[in-house]
Amino acid sequence: MAQASPSIALDAFDLAILNILQRDNSTPQRVIGEAVNLSAPAVQRRIRRMEEARVIQANVAVVDPAQVGQPITIFVEVEVISETAELIDAAKREFASVPEVQQCYYVTGEADFVMVIVVPTMTAYEALTRRLFFGNNNVKRFRTFVAMDRVKVGLAVPLSD
Amino acid sequence: MAQASPSIALDAFDLAILNILQRDNSTPQRVIGEAVNLSAPAVQRRIRRMEEARVIQANVAVVDPAQVGQPITIFVEVEVISETAELIDAAKREFASVPEVQQCYYVTGEADFVMVIVVPTMTAYEALTRRLFFGNNNVKRFRTFVAMDRVKVGLAVPLSD
DNA sequence: AATGAAATGAGAGCGCG
């Protein structure tokens, strides 16, 4: 039941399977097998192995935010005052715990965190900034970028070029 | 197979189902039914309806970039020179077509585009910038943020708060 | 050691009340 060993060797079959699953993980194993020239059980074993090794981290449905009443996507860059390990870890934990924060990365460069936030209204975003940024003594400043168009959205990784 | 009508009404059952599927879409319909107090066929009908309405846009496997040889995630802000509709559309199409560009948003604010890029090496990123930014006459400047930690990654939408 | 073919079992899909 998917828990163990980090880092396994992946061959061209595995990468081809991943490429299909990243696009549509409801593809029948028989169809995948035809596409990569393997039997269904072989495909199944490889998938299981990659799930156990956490190469496949999750299997998820992608939901359209606009159709569930969350039409606003916002990018935020956050700069902190103090970068001690404890304060950074605290910030990571806080940001990660917020449901509206869809993605959060700790980065180098002119900001310390960048995140993607999904909210129903700008009012909700404003309330969130009060809580998350103005209410945090270690946040020096933040810059907001409101998405007008989600040009490309996904988590697909470029494979085997 | 899943093509049609935009905007359908969603009730609390639908949102509860989506909340499960966004975390794990391999959850058996019977289990989902138990969780939301509905029969498995009812769950199935609702899922199909949401797929047809494109509320559920895709079902995908989430792959760990590091384990497939793409350990570097980078945020980029891009500012363009001219914002005519044609040039913006051209930029959207170009950025969206690049496999390394995992996400791209057209935004308001101090930048015009923000994107998430996944690459195997900084050398590969440098080559990509040459092609995508230095090689594009309409790109005024871009700022790079290299991710040191993927604090939170996903596409889950906050539902029914 | 990993594969493919055949058998088993669980789950999705559909019509019924």
Add this chain to the structure above:
DNA sequence: CGCGCTCTCATTTCATT
């Protein structure tokens, strides 16, 4: 919407290379 059926697909077994 829930119940029960059918049928596809996932999963296991086993012989094979």
